[in-house]
Amino acid sequence: GAGVSQSPSNKVTEKGKDVELRCDPISGHTALYWYRQRLGQGLEFLIYFQGNSAPDKSGLPSDRFSAERTGESVSTLTIQRTQQEDSAVYLCASSSGRLAGVEQYFGPGTRLTVT
Amino acid sequence: DQQVKQNSPSLSVQEGRISILNCDYTNSMFDYFLWYKKYPAEGPTFLISISSIKDKNEDGRFTVFLNKSAKHLSLHIVPSQPGDSAVYFCAASPGAQKLVFGQGTRLTINP
Numbered sequence: 166g167a168g169v170s171q172s173p174s175n176k177v178t179e180k181g182k183d184v185e186l187r188c189d190p191i192s193g194h195t196a197l198y199w200y201r202q203r204l205g206q207g208l209e210f211l212i213y214f215q216g217n218s219a220p221d222k223s224g225l226p227s228d229r230f231s232a233e234r235t236g237e238s239v240s241t242l243t244i245q246r247t248q249q250e251d252s253a254v255y256l257c258a259s260s261s262g263r264l265a266g267v268e269q270y271f272g273p274g275t276r277l278t279v280t
Numbered sequence: 281d282q283q284v285k286q287n288s289p290s291l292s293v294q295e296g297r298i299s300i301l302n303c304d305y306t307n308s309m310f311d312y313f314l315w316y317k318k319y320p321a322e323g324p325t326f327l328i329s330i331s332s333i334k335d336k337n338e339d340g341r342f343t344v345f346l347n348k349s350a351k352h353l354s355l356h357i358v359p360s361q362p363g364d365s366a367v368y369f370c371a372a373s374p375g376a377q378k379l380v381f382g383q384g385t386r387l388t389i390n391p
Contacts, residue, residue, distance in 0.1 A: 207384055
């Protein structure tokens with residue numbers, strides 16, 4: 166079946182504007198994750214959804230960042246009042262959500278540039 | 281607080297030789313470790329994993345070794361092929377699904 170898809174693939178926005186990034190996980194995957202990769206750095210965990218449980222928001226860097234997930238499908242990551250340091254590739258991943266350690270499948274990412 | 285560290289930002293290996301990528305971690309609660317491979321403009325793809333109850337896992341040309349006492353894991357690729365050129369990330373799980381990633385090592389295989 167189809168893999169994880171993300172849209173848009175690229176987004177250029179002006180500082181101070183809000184942006185919404187979308188993730189479509191693999192069908193049937195109950196767990197969904199958002200990560201961020203800044204230039205030259207590793208993947209930084211942002212937020213994790215598992216079924217109907219309360220999301221793990223421990224990685225969100227500020228209250229300008231929020232994410233929602235509709236059931237076990239689409240998720241949107243919203244960044245309000247964007248800043249230049251928000252420029253990064255935002256990656257979404259999904260997994261079957263079974264026992265810990267099961268591999269996550271990543272989308273191609275959204276490259277966000279804040280000018 | 282970098283809980284997973286890949287101290288070599290880059291590695292260059294001749295085609296046909298062995299590539300060894302290293303990763304160190306600090307959190308003794310990590311119980312599952314994974315390696316991901318990433319090509320430019322693509323998301324990371326899962327390569328191989330190992331549970332903390334094992335010290336070795338092999339899949340074709342790829343072998344992951346885990347030394348729990350040293351909190352160290354390594355990925356061996358043999359023989360290395362040009363298509364292996366990519367950025368490799370190690371990741372660790374504390375048993376709660378969330379993965380903690382290292383900074384990545386860029387592997388270049390020279391013909």
